[in-house]
Every structure is written in structure tokens, then in C-alpha cells.
Amino acid sequence: MDHNKKKAYLINTIAIVATYLVFFVLIQTKTMNNYFVGIAIMTCIMIIMAMSLNIVAGFLGEMALGHAGFMAIGAYASAVFSMALVDSGLPLPKLFILILAMIVGGVVAGIFGFLIGTPTLRLRGDYLGIVTIGFSEIIRIFFINFGPTGGAAGLKGITRLVNFHNVYWITILVAILIFTLGRSKQGRAIISIREDEIAAEAAGIPTTRYKVLGFSLAAFFAGIGGALYAHYQSFLEPSKFGFMFSIEMFVIVVLGGLGSLTGSIISAIVLTVLPEMLRSFSEYRLLIYSLVLIIMMIFRPQGIFGRSEFSLTAFIESLIQRKKVKNSIDGGEAS
Amino acid sequence: MLFYKGGYIVNLFLQQLINGLNVGSIYALIAIGYTMVYGIIKLINFAHGEIMMFGAYFAFIAATSFQLPVWAVLLSSMVIMAIIGVTIEFVAYRPLRNAPRLSALITAIGVSLFLQNLALIIFKPDPKVMPKIFPETIYKLGEIEISSTTLITIGLSLFFMVLLDLYIRKTKQGRAMRAVSEDKDAAILMGINVNRTISLTFAVGSALGALGGVLFSVAYIQVYPTMGVMPGLKAFIAAVLGGIGIIPGAMLGGFIIGMVETLTKAYLSTTWADAIVFAILIIVLLFKPTGILGKNTREKV
Amino acid sequence: MTVLSAKNITMQFGGLTAVDQFNLDLSANELVGLIGPNGAGKTTIFNMLTGVYVPTVGEIFLNDQSIIKKSAHEIVKLGASRTFQNIRLFKDLTAVENVKIAYHNFIDYNMIQGMFRTKKFWVEEKKAQEECMKLLDIFDMGEYADTLAKNLPYGQQRKLEIARALASDPKVLMLDEPAAGMNPNETTELMETIHFIRNKFDITVLLIEHDMKLVMGICERIIVVDYGKTIAEGTPDEIKNNPDVIRAYLGD
Amino acid sequence: GCSTSGGSADADVVKLGFIGPMTGDAAIYGSSAEEGAQLAVAEINAAGGIDGKNVELVAYDSKADQTEAINAYNRLRDQDGVVAVIGGTLSGETLAMKDIMVQDNMPVLSPTATAVEVTQEAPNVFRACFLDDYQGQAAANFSATTLGAKTAALLIGTGNPYSEGVSEAFKAAFTAKGGTIAGSESYGTADKDFSAQLTKIKEMNPDVVFVPDYVQTVGPILQKAKEMGITAKFVGADGWDGVQEEYADAAQGNYFTNHYAADSPSETVQNFITAYKAEYNKVPNSFAALGYDAVYTMVEAITAAGATEAAGIITALNATDHAGVTGTLKFDEEGNPKDKEVTIIKIDDGQLKFDSTVVNN
Amino acid sequence: MLKVKDLNVHYGKIHAIKGISFEVNEGEIVTLIGANGAGKTTILQTISGLLKPSEGMVSFEGENLNKVPAHQIPMMGIAHVPEGRRIFAEMTVLENLQMGAYIRKDKISIQEDMEKIFLNFPRLKERIKQIAGTLSGGEQQMLAMGRALMTRPKLILLDEPSMGLAPLLVDEIFNMIQTVNDAGTTVLLVEQNANKALHIANRAYVLETGYIKLSGNARDLLVNPEVQQAYLGG
Ligand SMILES: Nc1ncnc2c1ncn2[C@@H]1O[C@H](COP(=O)(O)OP(=O)(O)OP(=O)(O)O)[C@@H](O)[C@H]1O
Ligand SMILES: Nc1ncnc2c1ncn2[C@@H]1O[C@H](COP(=O)(O)OP(=O)(O)OP(=O)(O)O)[C@@H](O)[C@H]1O
Ligand SMILES: [Mg+2]
Ligand SMILES: [Mg+2]
DSSP states (O other): HHHHHHHHHHHHHHHHHHHHHHHHHHTTTTSSSSHHHHHHHHHHHHHHHHHHHHHHIISSOOOOOHHHHHHHHHHHHHHHHHHHHHHHHOOOOOHHHHHHHHHHHHHHHHHHHHHHHHHHHHOOHHHHHHHHHHHHHHHHEEEEEEGGGTTTOEEOOOOOOOOOOHHHHHHHHHHHHHHHHTTTTHHHHHHHHHHHHHHHHHHTTHHHHHHHHHHHHHHHHHHHHHHHHHHHSSOGGGGSHHHHHHHHHHHHHHHOOOOOOOHHHHHHHHHHHHHHTTGGGGGGGOOOOOOHHHHHHHHOTTOOOOOOOOOHHHHHHHHHHHHHHHHHHHHHOOO | OOOHHHHHHHHHHHHHHHHHHHHHHHHHHHHHHHHHHHHHHOOOOOOHHHHHHHHHHHHHHHHSSOOHHHHHHHHHHHHHHHHHHHIIIIIIIIGGGGSSSHHHHHHHHHHHHHHHHHHHHHHSSSOEOOOOOOOOOEETTTEEEEEEHHHHHHHHHHHHHHHHHHHHHHSSSHHHHHHHHHOHHHHTTTTTOOHHHHHHHHHHHHHHHHHHHHHHHHHHHOOOOOTTTTHHHHHHHHHHOOTTOOOOHHHHHHHHHHHHHHHHIEEEOOOTEEEEEHHHHHHHHHHHOOOOOOOOOOOOO | OOEEEEEEEEEETTTTTEEEEEEEEEEETTTEEEEEEETTHHHHHHHHHHHHHHSSSEEEEETEOOOTTTOHHHHHTTEEEEEEEEEETTTTTOOOOOHHHHHEEEEEOOOOOOOTTOOHHHHHHHHHHHHHHHHHHHHTTTGGSBBGGGGGHHHHHHHHHHHHHHHHSSEEEEEESSSTTOOOOHHHHHHHHHHHHHHHHHOOEEOOOSSHHHHHHOOEEEEEEEETTTEEEHHHHHHHHHHIIIIIIIOO | OOSSSSGGOOEEEEEEEEOOOOOOOTTTHHHHHHHHHHHHHHHHHHHBBBBEEEEEEEEOOTOOOHHHHEEEEEEEEOOOOSSEEEOOOHHHHHHHHHHHHHHOOEEESSEEEEEEEEGOOTTTTEEOOOOHHHHHHHHHHIIIIOOOSEEEEEEEEETOOHHHHHHHHHHHHHHHTTTTEEEEEEEEETTTOHHHHHHHHHHOSSEEOOOSSSSHHHHHHHHHHTTOOSSSSSOOOGGGHHHHOOOHHHHHEEEEESSOOOOOOOHHHHHHHHHHHHHHOOOOOOOHHHHHHHHHHHHHHHHTTSSSSHHHHHHHHTTTTTTETEEEOOOTTTTSBBSSOEEEEEETTTTTEEEEEEOOO | EOOOOOEEEETTTTTEEEEEEEEEEETOOEEEEEEEESHHHHHHHHHTTTOOOEEEEEEEEEEEEGSSOGGGGGHEEEEOOOOOOOOOSSHHHHHHHHHHTTTOOOOOHHHHHHHHHHHHHHHHTTTTTTTTGGGGGGHHHHHHHHHHTTOOSSEEEEEEETTTTTTHHHHHHHHHHHHHHHHHHHEEEESHHHHHHHHOOOOEEEETTTEEEEEEEEHHHHHHHHHHHHSSSS
């Protein structure tokens, strides 16, 4: 048991480092140009957004359709903070500013998650969904009308602090944290609410508290995603954080499988890269994209991975296994 | 003088109320379609706004290219959209009948995007101007003006609401719809043709959506590919506000949203109008978690 | 010593009085049956005792502490837990996870420690796993630990629900028709299990059941309700021969 | 060396990039500008291209979304190897790309992005349209002087920087000329129902109502205003172009500021209109005209530079003196059009009639 | 009347029914008994068309049911009281009963049947306007039974009708089954309460994980030591 766990850790660590090294080499040798790097960065940000949304939609089982709102809060809060920090002229290293900005973005968004979640989480299902849409629209309208952050014209002049290297490791860190959250006492409590709220109460879970916790955590990580976004784009426009963007994130989560973090990751990659691949189809692009969406859902209604996680260890083992079986058959024939 | 001033303020207010009633009745019609489909398969049919948009395009074509009379314009658009609605259900939603609800929601989003972009390719992005298909007269009630279009819109939505509500509550087929919405297998055991019942619901819902689309485009003159998005969202909010799945609720919600929106623009702030609509929705839901007419049934354990 | 007591609790739904000035006193370590015709209000009594419903009138004390208006999870923490008439498991979780969720209050690490997997996390999780496995073993369910609840046979699901209710270390355990849907053999087995856990955990058991073999077989005291009111109370033998009970409930 | 594996290898074509919204709510702007631009490219190629090399316009949809725009731009640069970019079409998307464009020193000419910041601190970024405040000022001057208006009401699209920017300038200039702003009303970008605002404007009874927005918004506003019996003159900005088509009745007798007049005797203008109609079977709007001019200007600069290398093109752009459909285009040191004259158009009988020109001092 | 031949049913990869054959003759009460998960519910659901068999066939009065769409099966005269009752929880008691009569046209006879049901279950009459979902467990069971009878079936499939019922009602339900049967309705009964089931049944089949293990006359099975040991509690 423990041995297996150690093996899994090792394999996953190797895979993470190896993936990074591949990208590192590709970027250093300019095999991968800025266009691809840009897509890779956006993909990482979308992975964070999808995983954080998965806390609410997958773990908690609530239909949250306003994730872009929290992302907006995180983006604006962190941007205002980092702009002030840069203006102050303190000689701080870039990465340090970025990390501080991320924390600020995450915490502010988390606080909003808490404030919004506390009164609204007693609503169920579709009613909660509509309320989350409502809040995120209110947030967007606020930024459109709020002069100090540039209003509708947007907030300009944010220092670009994000590059592939830091965003990759931050994404990995967020992924690990959300993963371990799901497998902790707190995560189990949140998941039990999804399974059956009344039973969860009867099992002694303070459901309201854990709902708010799940909601705030999701908002916190969305805020981090927003902070990264702000410091990658260096320009923020309120219109970006509209209803369709929330929907886009929601689609990623459902397509990957509600509750499956690896699903979110794969699906975020597919759905960020796919539209880029379709770019040359110009106006047919969204038509194809929507068809792909419908067809994928029809053939895989529970999402790519359902509720389970993709396990690299198990995958490798099954590969080895198959090879062994094949070998033994081969051997059999030879003898 | 003072009296005159007071009367003038009241008139202005009444005029704004009528403006609100007009928008509201369109939201109400669209919301009824949402609510019906939701009622039966618990699916937020995100494509409903696009059904509305296509309905408007067909009416536009019927009115301009074929020069059909009003009733034929309305009828043809409603019939065509009913067929398209049923087809969409058959192709995109039926395979997901037993899938998790959120998956069907994603399909609905897919269908919505698909239709919108299809319209963009077929009809191009520039708005078409909807001809005035209703005889245009302005009625004056003292200082207040009501156009015939407004009256027709309000009348039609009230008519359909009452009709549908009676249908669903009182007729056998209506009961069958509710039975299907609650438990499909049990409905089959009663001898109900579930697929046909669902198709029928989609047909009715889509026809109403189309009608809403036509009225919307007549009231606001234009037909364009993204026209369904905003009214679709507002109508959805209306349906939720009134208590989703409940037809009079959709109607009530539609009128409330229309009123609130107009009065906010008139007396509070235009920029914040949408935010205020949402804020009211949220506040109402906090006090009445299942919408205004929603029953607060607790799950029996 | 009284563990759980209800004073004149009444529950009204609209015009319907489902439970009417009902009184209850449970002593430590008792095994009490609550029976009565369908719709008599038994489940509703459970719902009030466990905080699912707030009584329209009346008072409830658990270990001399009023639990009226306390939420369900607080009452669990104070020592009363239950099972449901229609099984309510966490269907997509494994059996052991179901139990661990109810063991929640005895796992001691905070969220940060959990996310960063400190030493404390590992120690506590190991303890939780062991304790929950012990509970499953009591019900002979060890082999099913990693099976998803929804894939368990019906009888096992019922037992898992009891195991889960025990994980919160209750003083009072309330079982709502635990034998429903079980065949006579399974019922007999369940009877033994209930007896066993009562003694092992030293708890009070309140039990709703329509299977007279089970009720008469293990209950020390039986309360009969009809139309929300107690109509009889006594030992199994007394109840068996009570004419009111025979007329309203048992039949002849 | 920084030669990449991108598609720039094809030496026989000169690739220009184009970015603008072609789907979604703002699709009309992007696609109009692209149509104008494509028309220009076709004409240029028919006339022999750039030193015999064909020009190719690679156009990508920005979906009016900043991330999309950045991706599109990155792709144009890295994958398609364009030598210059026409775009973006909207201010927002252009601002989003600006930083990277400046870093790359990519020659950029936006046909239609009107926000002030677009060209600031960006020596490589130019634009073909005049700025928001420029035409707002012109409209105010025209209203006060030519129309003799004493009071004006404004109807502003909030959340739309264009509408806000032009209104702001109008307000300032109109008051400076001694006029009074009777009040201003606003609406959101997605609004379709203007009855509440117009009911209030009717009560204000101003001489002039200034409504700087695009046709699809202005049309219904004018229609509604007419239905409600509002008699004030409506004045607008270049977004009105096209209003004579579908809303002739409602727009009758009103004015707007524009980049060019379709009934201008200028041969360039008439040729453009004829060609555009032939190609797309509709009348061009000012987005199309600006897209068209932008391509010609850029191609002239590339030809003048004699090479497809950025620094040369930018130098050449700075020396531009192009007589286009939308007037003579020269750039000031910031990259904005210099002394561009604003044309005042009157809508009359479903036609756009040249009324006068205004040059702000 | 009802013939099941070589029936195989799968849930995805799970092979729940593995080649079962049996029949029910007109006027009989036949009972299926067996442990949890033996496949009793699955068989009933296949008969009423809710599940499609992977192999084999079900025929009713000579007609192959596999070819009949599920919603037409009630019209042929088969009613099904499903496991877990499956009443329409948000409708009133009355509306539930009306749903049972969905396939019938004759208003007068519908009314008569309803009165009969109220006679058997006076509790339902008391609660006629109540939302069915708020009924107690036993009340819901009565409603489910009443609803099925409203279709006027020739054959009624009962899936654990006594589950959760008070002893008095259990007797009543079994009496009712007898009455219904006496009135000419054939009954296929699935029960955990094997003792009672075998007492009223003519014939019985004993199921074990997808197979028929034993079959025969109900009286004989009642005294069969194997059955006593496994299903009658000793
Ligand atoms: N939420 C509710 N709304 C309305 N009536 C209710 C509600 N819950 C229960 N009732 C009614 O209260 C009465 C008591 O119900 P309860 O479920 O407590 O009965 P019970 O004794 O548990 O019966 P059974 O043995 O059949 O489970 C019933 O008549 C039921 O219809
Ligand atoms: N929806 C389903 N998906 C997968 N397997 C199922 C499903 N329903 C039943 N099964 C399996 O099929 C087998 C037969 O189940 P069935 O419900 O028919 O048994 P039963 O005899 O009615 O049991 P019970 O007495 O518990 O009602 C069981 O092994 C069960 O686990
Ligand atoms: Mg009960
Ligand atoms: Mg069964």
C-alpha cells in the first residue's frame, strides 16, 4: 500500500518534471514560438479556472455559472495591487510581486466568495445557478462603471509578470492543492453534500459551513487564475468576464467529468487548443466547435473521465501488463 | 400649477409602466417556453433564445420575401420553429435523456452556439429591419400613449398563458406532461408515450419562443443572429423569478422583470439597470428560494 | 437515567397534525420499539428528534440539553444519530468513505494541514481508516470496504447505513425500518447485529419497524402510536395482547 | 538568428494580417472592415501587387475578446509571418494587443480603433480613423454653429467606450460654444428597449439630441423617437453610416459626422463605392471605407520602404500622404491622422447627402 | 397467458438474468421469490417493457412483447406496481389515480373503479387532495397499488407490495391480492415475505442470482426444507 503510494508519487513527479523539461527545451530552442507559448500560458490559466470551478461544480455538486465574476475580482484586485507596488518603486523581484499579487487576488476573490456564498448557498441547483450568474453580472457591470479601474475602456498598464515557466509551476501547485483537498477530511465533507445533503447533515456534517468553504475556496483559486490572467494580458476589459466566459469554463468542467481534476485538465487543454486549431476556418470555427461539443456530450455524457481520476501509475501498469500478456502469448507460440 | 405638475409626473410614470408592460409581456412569452421545457425534462434549454431568433428570421422572410399576411407570418414562423424545436430535441437532447442533467445542459449550450453561428453564416451579421406587420395605431388615454403593437403583444401573451395553464392543469394530456416530468418510467407504466409527450412540449415551447421572437423583432425593429441572447437570458431569469416550471410564474416573472428594468432606467440608473434586475432576483430568491409562485416543498425524508 | 426525552411535541403540516403532543423518555442502554400504522407519525417523530423538522410545539432534551431548533448536525454531535426509511447513502462513494464522513468529528487536522499533507494528516487519516474498517467488520462488511455504495446489495446498504450512523459515536441510535426489504434470514441476522451493537457500544436504540418478529424479538419496551398519539406502551407481551393495538395495528 | 519555421517562407506573397470580430455581437464591425480591406487587396493584386508580389490578407476573428485577439495576433506573427497588421477593429482588442505589438515593433495600422491610448507610446501603431474626441468636437461645433442649437440632450451607450468618448467631447465643446446640456440619458450595450430614456428626453425638449452609436442601435432609437413624436434634430457620429438604408424614414433630416461622403464627386470615392457594391452587393459603411484605406496606406508604405522589414515600413508610414476614400491621410507624431477633415452628412430621402465639412482647429 | 422464454437481461456488462423461462396462466397467482439481487425486479421490468432483454422473449396472450413499445403494454392489459412505489410525488392522490386511468376513456367505469379502491383503502380517500409525496410510506404503497388497478389490468405485476406496511395492512394487501385475483386478474407477485406469498400463490418460482433454482406448486414449496431454510427463516 505505502510502497504503491511512493511509487505513484515518484512516477507523477517524474512526469511533471519531464513535461516541463520538454517545454523548456522547446522554448529555449525556439522550436515553440511565442504563439504556441501564448496558447500554453492561456491553457494553464484555464486549467486553474476549470479545476477551481470543479470544487463547486464537481465536489460540491452545485451549478455555478458565475465563475468569471470571481476571476474578474481576482484579476482587478491583483492588478491594482501590483500596479501600486510597481509604482512605489521598491526594488522587488518580479516573481515576488507576482506571488503577492496572486495572493491578493485570491484572497479578495475568496472573501467575495464567502460574502456571496453565505446567504445564497441555501438555494438549490438551478436557483443557485441563476444567482451565481446574477452576481457575476453585477460584478461585471460594476467594473464597467467603476472609474478607478478604467471603466468600460479597461485597465491598462499592468506589468506583464507571467511567463510559461512560472505559470506552469503555479498550475502544478494549484492542481496538487485542489487534489489533496479532495482527499482530505474537508474534501470528503464537501463531496458528501453533493451525494446527499440530508444524509450529510445526519452524518454530522455542518453542511452550510462546508458549502461556504467550498464556494470560497473555488473563488480563491479563481482569483489566483484571474491574477495570472491579468499579469499575462497586461490589460483588463470588463467585457471579457461576461456570462459566456463563465459558461465556457463550465463546459470545460462538465466535459472533463464533474469531480475529476485530471478530466478538467485534459478538457481545458482540448477546449483551449481546439478553437486555435480551427482558427483558419474563420466563421465556421464556432459552428464546428459547437458541433464537437454536442457530439462529445452525446457519446460521453458523463464527461471524459466521469468522476474518476486518470492515474498515470495505473496507466503505465496497464501498459506493462498488456506487454507481459502479449509476451507470454508470444512465448507460448514460440515454445 | 402644482397640480398640473403632479399630474404630469403621474402620467410620465404611467407611460413608463406601459413601456415596462410591453417588454415584460415579450419576456413572459419567451419565459413560458423555457418553463415548459424545463418543467418536463428539467433542462434549461439554452437554445431557446436561438429558437426565438430563428422564429424572427422566418417571420422576416415570410413578411418580406413572401409578403404573407400577418396571421400567416405568425403561424408559419411558429409552425416551422415547432418542427425545428422537435428536431433539436430528437437529435441533441433525446440521446442524453438518461445522462446527468448537467451534460444535457452543455448540449443545450452547444445547440445554442450552433444555431447562433449557423444564423451568422446564413443571414450574415448585419441586422435586418423587421417590417411593421401589425397595423400601427397609437391609442391615447389622456396623456398616455399605447401602440397597437404593445396591446397585441400583451394580449397574445396573456392569452397563451391562460390557455397553457389550463391545458396543463386540467387536461389529460397536460397531466401526462406532468407525469412524464416527474417519473418517466412510471409514466410509461401508465401507458403514456413519453417521447411523444416530450416532443409535444418542445413543439409548444418552441412555437411560443418563435412568437416571442417575432413580437420582439417587431417591437425593436431588428432581426440579427445574436438577438436571442439577451432576451433569452432575461426570460430565463423571469422564469426562475416566478418559479421555474410554473406557467403563471413565468408570466409574472416576465412582467416583473420588464417593469423593473424600465422603471430602473427611468428613475434610477440606466447603467445599473441590469445589475438592479439581478439584485432584485437575488433578493427575491433569498426570501423565496423557489421563486415567487414556487412551492416550498421540502423533501420528505 | 434519561438520555433522550420529548415533551408534548407536535408537528403540523398545513391542517394536518401528523404528531400530536407526543411524549417520550429513553433511558440509557434501552432498546425501544416505535410501532404504529402507516402514516401514524413515526418517521415524523424521528425527524423532529433529529432536527430535520422543528416541532410546531414542544421540547426535546438530549442528555438534559434542549435540542429544539438545533440543526441536524449539531444534534449528531450531541449524540443522536439515525438511519432513513428510504436508504440515503452517499451512493457514489465507497462503503468505507461513507463511514469516514460520519467519523468526521474525530479526525483532527485543519484544511491547510490537509492540503499540504502534514504528518498530522497522515496520522489522523490512518486512524480514521482503521476505526472505520473496524466498524465495517462488525457488520461483516470488510470485504465491501472499497465497493461503491450504489453497487452494494440491498441488505448490505441497510447495514452500511447503520455503520455510518454509529461512526459519529452516538448515545442514541434511531433506526427507521431497518429490516424493510430484507428476507426473514437477513432479518434474523440484523436482529442479532442490533443486539450486539447495543451492548458493545453501550447505546440506546430506538427502532421503527413493521416486522413484528424483529420488534417483539429484541425490544424491551414498545411504544405504539396512532394518529400521532401514543395509544399503548409496554413490554412486547403486553403490546401483543393489547386490544387497542390489535385493532389498530396488529390485526388478528 | 530568429528565423522561425513560420509560414513566411513563401517569398512570392506579401502577407498582411487582419484582426477584428467576425462572430458575436460586434461581428458587423469586423466583417465590414475586412470586406473593405479584402476589396483593396484584390484591387492591388489586380494592379500588379507590390513589385509583382501578390498581397495576401490573412484575417482572424477576435470574437471581440482580448485573449482571442492576442492569440490571433501571435498566430499572424509566428505562424503566418505577416509583415504588417491591419487591426484591431475595436479599441479594446487593439489595446490588449498593443503591448506585444510594440515589443515586436510590428507595423500596425488600425482602421477603426478610436480610443486615445491606442497610439500612445507606440511608435509602430497608427490608425486611419480620427479620434473619438475629434468628431465629438466637430459634431458639437456643427450643432451649435450651423444648426444654431441652444440646448442639447445626450443619449449615451455606457460600456461602449466609443459612445462615451464621443459624447464626452461633444459635451465639452457644446458648452464651450455657449450651449446648455439639457440632460443625458444612457443605455447598456445589449439594450434594445429605449422607451424609458426617450420618454424622458421628450420631456426635456432639447434642440438637438446627440446619439453617437452604431446603426443597429441608432436605427431603433430614431424609429422609436419618431413614433413618440420627438421633434428635436438628432445628430450622430460615424457609427451612423448606413442608417439611410433601413431606417430612412426615421432618420430623415438628421445629421452625423463621417469620414467621407458617398455622394462626393471624388473619383476615389465613387470607384470604391461601385467596386464594393459589385463585390458584396451592398453599400459600404465607414468601417469598410476605413478598412479599404488602411490596406492602401499600408501597401503604399511597404512599396515605399522597398522591403518587408518593419523599421522601413514604419518610417514610410510616418511619411504617409495618401488620398483615400476617407480623405487625405497623414500621420502626426503619435500616429494619429493629422488635420483630417470631418464630413457632415445629412440623411435625406434615404440618401446620404454631403452637407459640409468641419476641421477642428 | 404470459410466457417468458430463455430470457437474458444485461445491465451494461452485468448479466442479471441468465436464461430464465417460466409462465403464468390465466387466473393464477404466481410468485417469484429469491434473495436480494436475485433478479426479481429485473424480470418484472423486462415484462413491462422498461428494460429490453438481450436475448429471449416475453409473450403475452400470444403476442411477442419485445416488439411492442413500452407505453403500449399497459393497453394490452398489463399493470405494474414498481419497486419503491414510484408514485407521482408532486401530484395529488386523486391525480395519481387519474393517471392510472390514462389509457381508459369511459368516465363512468373509471369513477366506479375509483370508488372501489377507496373502499379498500379508506385512508386514500381521506388524503385525496394531499400531495402524494408527503404521504407516509404505507400510504404511498396503497396509492401505487390503487393506481395500477385503475388501468383495469388482466395481469398485474406486483413488486414487493408489502414492503414497509404495517402488519394489519400486510394482511389487507394480501387479501386484496386475493380479491383482485378472484375478480379475474392474473397476478405475478414478487415478495420478500415468502411465507405469505406462498400461502396465497398457486405456483412459485425460486430465483437465485439470475437463474430459476426451484419451481413448483406453492404448497409444496412451502414445506420444501430447502426453501424453508433459505427463505422462510428456518
Ligand atoms: N412534509 C409533509 N407534508 C405534509 N404531510 C406530511 C409530511 N410528512 C409527513 N406527512 C404526513 O404525516 C403523517 C405521518 O407521516 P410519517 O411519515 O411520519 O408516518 P409513519 O408513521 O412513518 O408511516 P410509515 O410506517 O408508513 O412510514 C402522514 O399522514 C403523512 O402523510
Ligand atoms: N440499474 C442497474 N444497473 C446495474 N446493475 C443493476 C441495476 N439494477 C439491478 N442491477 C443488478 O442486477 C441484479 C438483479 O437486481 P434486481 O433488482 O432485479 O434484484 P431483486 O431480486 O429485485 O432484488 P431485491 O430483492 O433487492 O429487490 C443485481 O445483481 C443488481 O445489482
Ligand atoms: Mg415512516
Ligand atoms: Mg427488487
